[in-house]
Amino acid sequence: MNRTGEHQGNTTGERREGLEEPVSSLQPLSFAPEKPGSSHADEHVSSLPPVSLDLEGISIEFPGVLACDRVSLAIRRGEIHALVGENGAGKSTLMHCAAGILRPTSGTIRVDGTPVRFTSPQDAQAAGIAMVFQNFLLVERLSVLDNVLLGSGSLPPLLERVKLAAGIEPVCKRLGIELDWCRPVESLSAGEKQKVALVRALYRKARILILDEPTAVLTPDESDRLLETMRRLAADGVSILFVSHKLPEIRSVADVITVMHRGRAVASSLPARGISAEAVASLMVGGDQASAPISAPASASASPSQSQSQSQSQSQSPSQSQSQSQSPSTSLSTSPPPPSSPPLRLDSVTLRAGGHDRLLSLSLSLRSGELVGIAGVSGNGQRELVSVCAGIVQPTSGSVSVGGSDLTGRSPRDFFEAGLCYVSEDRYNEASAAQLSLADSICLKWYRSLRGALPGSLDTAAVTRTAGRILESFNVRHSGPAAPTASLSGGNLQKLILGRELSHEPAVLIVHQPTQGLDLASTEFVYQALRQQAARGTAILLVSSDLDEVLALSDRLLVMYRGRFVGEFPRCEFDRLRVGSLMAGLVGEAAP
């Protein structure tokens, strides 16, 4: 593979900060937009099979978010192509685009060299592309056979099920798939459902398969068998694009790897065999590529948007922002000395839910004014951790204390009254509710103190006043306090929620995914607010799957993997590479 480094060169330019990096790594190493048609001109080496699916310069924009930024990706016939990256890196968006579910804002899709425009998944299906979703999208009540036949569009008028089943059987045999055609899908295991979804895709004559985390819900044994099936399919000439977070399996099955980070392909079609897991992990977290076996990036001029983001990323470097905020280190010294009892303390907290251990013996203690970050790939217990910390969920064992008093088993209100505020990741359904008015969303916790003249009554005028004050002071763009919360953009809603929580002057603040889906300005606003609040002496627990964010803001960092803390770093010892490896579970579960 002689793909040039121009595909990988964009990584550092995208980073918000570069703490350990020498300044030189902040040089504008930008992605150079490929010229149409030229992308793979240099690739037609005769020994390689032809490209069957070619995504070129795909950009997908959602309101306020550029989910994919000029991503190019080529899959050859019979190739198993792994797509890796953090949550929110744009992998799913890209796959949905290839499968005809989303339409790209710009860019070209070619199938076997012919440009195509998909307006629906049916179009993609007709072109031989099929996607298998994480949840398989099967009709639980129907039989296996009915699910396979469903929506194939070319059924004979009389459904002769036996005949049809017989037609599919040999294909399955060759792939090593055995299925009982008559069983209802709801009685199948996850692995079997996966097979049904695969067979359905093949029955629709798919030549290009897109698999979204195919092994995520499978047992190790089932995973192995699926990987074997994938190999056989590839041998039959089927091209497979699959997303996975599991590096070992990627290295065992994939031919090439494309790494995405923040909407960009930071490395395209790396040969899977040669690359080290650490290198991939490093690329995934936007790390230094020096460790990757790819040659130095070609330099190119920065696009305006990148230079902007870069300047912002510089402005966010901790030293600068701390000097920007009104209360630099001096305020820390003026704030009262840390009391003997920590603002928030977890003692060997364990949570079991749905038959699984979600949290395993977590202990954690926050000091006043300290911002502790929890890094980790989402789904490793972060949601459960913040829920336990905020009293939303009761731990199975262990204790949670706020401000020195043990609140284990108490209600969220007790936590709140002990001085703990919590910004939930789910802004529209937990931290507020879409159908509530802005005033109501703001007074979710204030309402108790806004008492009217009569017993039990609510001072509705004060509700509106309070809402107006917070909307104003947190600069929320809104259309009146009576407008529904749903009318706010994600960024403005986050300002509202953060403003509300801060207006209670918390001793402890827990924020979960505070900038997910926000644009740069709002993100910056949130960072500023968090830093200022920490400077005022509030203990902050920041839980985020955005490693850059955690690295940039935290005084101390813990890595979460499968419900445990697997690493702890004081600020002076931040090591992006090591953190990335811990997040991916590559390093043995070291005691924190």
Next chain:
Amino acid sequence: MRLLVEPRLVQSRVVRFGAPAAGLAFGLLLSAIMLELFGIPAPAAYLAIIESGFTGGLFAISDTLTVATPLILCGLACALAFKTRLWNVGAEGQLFLGAWAATGVAIALLPAGTPGFIAIPCMAVAGFLAGAAWGAVPGFLRARFGTSEILTSLMLVYVAAHWNNYFIYSVWSDRGFQMTRLFPRESWLPRLSDLASSWPGAAGLTLHAGFVVALLLAALFWFVMFKTRFGFEIKVTGISERTAHYAGMPVRRNIVVVMALSGGLAGLAGMCEVTGVVHRLQENFSPGYGFTAILVAWLARLNPAAIVLVSFLLSGLLVGAREIQPSGIAMMLQGIVLTCVVAADFLTGNRIRIVKDAARTEAP
């Protein structure tokens, strides 16, 4: 080309009030066609309904308001639960139990000759508490075990009906007949016809004091919903239980409390029926008020003032439709009109667009 149903983001005033009105008009038109098909002159039938339901003087209004009273109370009961997104469909059963408890107080608990100003409040409290207990059961099951309150509250309707029958036919049976004995005269709710001695025009006006209670409770309902902290918690809980829990509201406790209050209101409706109308407990004293109230609450969009209005209109239709015989045709008419109004209600929240070329950009 295909039809696309999408929610309206903004509901204009015209749509809010125009759509139900248009639904009503369409329903009446459709019913008129059906009536004519059955050989009944529709305009005359409608005039007869309007006359005996609304415009036929004091009697018509009195009759209509008498029927509206339990509908308002049960409508408030349903609205309170629905606000919290608790589907209490068992108001009928809570009404039965309220009637049962009021009866017990009147004929079994209080000594004969207890003056009305003691007896009636006692009956009201008993009716409320019994209804509340009957509502709290599904509430508790829902809060504690996550049981669907739709099923439990509905099932308890049948339990309540049989519970009442047991007392009507056995414990409190009047000489073996399928009813209790008459309540003592003191424990009847005052009604307009009581004034007949000083105002002869009031003779035969059956409207009783329960109607005033219903109006007062509608006002109280408004105050609680919009002007109290409890009302705020109810609103948030109804919109998102997760958010309410997050905000530190006692969600589970509120679920039980709301179901109990809801049941209590329905129980009060039952108490009003037996002390204001029937004056004894017997079978079939409610023609399904508790079920009709679900519709009332829904059409009124859970607004207490609208509940009063909708109850009044619906009662007028119920009373007036008795003028059309056989009753099957009247029931068909009611069914058509209500179906059309409810269907129109859907259009206030959603709009239907005709799309020519469907651009599929939505995720699956």
Next chain:
Amino acid sequence: MVGIARLSLAMLFAAMMLGGCNRQEGPAAPAGDDFQVAFVYVGPVGDGGWTYAHNEGRLFLEKNAGVKTTMVENIAEGAEAEQAIRNLARKENDVIITTSFGFMDPTEAVAQEFPNVKFIHVTGFKKNATNFANLMGAMESMRYLAGMIAGARAVEDKAKIIGAVEPFPIAEVVRLLNAFTLGVRVTCPDCQVHLRWINSWFDPVREKEAAQSLLEAGADVVVTGCDSPGPVVAAAQAGKWGIGYDSSNACAATPERCLTATYWNWGPVYADMVKQIREGTWKPGDYYMEVDSGIVGLLGFEEGQSPAAGVPASVIPKIKEMHARMKKGEFTRFDVFAGPLRDNQGREVLPAGAKLTQEDLEGLSKLPDRPDCVVCMNWLVEGIVGTIPAR
């Protein structure tokens, strides 16, 4: 678009309303100066049972007495009842007949307000001195005959068990059941009547289920005291025999497997009462009509009818003879309930030679101007397998 549609709709409707104003006739509004009789029914006319029988009576009245009649059906026994009755009174009806027990209080209340209107309430026990009477008929006599038929059938089939599906353990129902059982024991002294209370007057599903449980228990004949034909149909489906109730079409669904039906024939009594009222000879009171009034009938044995195929030939003359004696007033319900009577606990209820009173039969007590019952109808006669729930 929508606006235009709505406008045209409104105009159409308005036009219809205007057009309608020119028409004279309103529905259910009796016309002018004729003598008018109005009926208030608890159920729908199409129930095929109780209300159906009353409506047959109304049609008979209209045809034979030359009066105008109207009816309102499906009236609930709460607020609706009083309103409906009062509305009819205000519409210048001369006689109002209410046909459900639960209408008793409302009828009484409205009767007080409208002294010039006559009110007849069916199956109650209240009356007043001026214009309010209650009306009932001696159905127990017919049930006694039906019991004789059932017993004979059981003997023929060498069976010992007869089933009864009954609504509620109230005096009226207990009286009819006891009479039936006394009849059974005439033709089959060692037969037993198994009892199922279903606690509803009209519940086709439960009635049928009760019948099926009786058939599974070995019943050869199933009699019903409820309003639907369900038990009769269930018996026929099981290849056994049914005895219907309420109306003369109770056997219509399964005539070949239905022995008879005890039915109400309100028409002649209505006609007679209306005649008396018009002549001014009618007095309010307790009208408990005997068999000779024609108010009750035994299907297959009335004029112009012939016994069903299932009725054993041997018993037909006996029934015919007894029926004739009843019509002549020689054998009344008091003779049906003549001592000695024992209840199914083995106690003697009535010594030989004694007879029950009207108040005993109806289980009445504490009524003004009527004595209290002594042997009140709250016991089950010997031969019934079942109990009356305790009070």
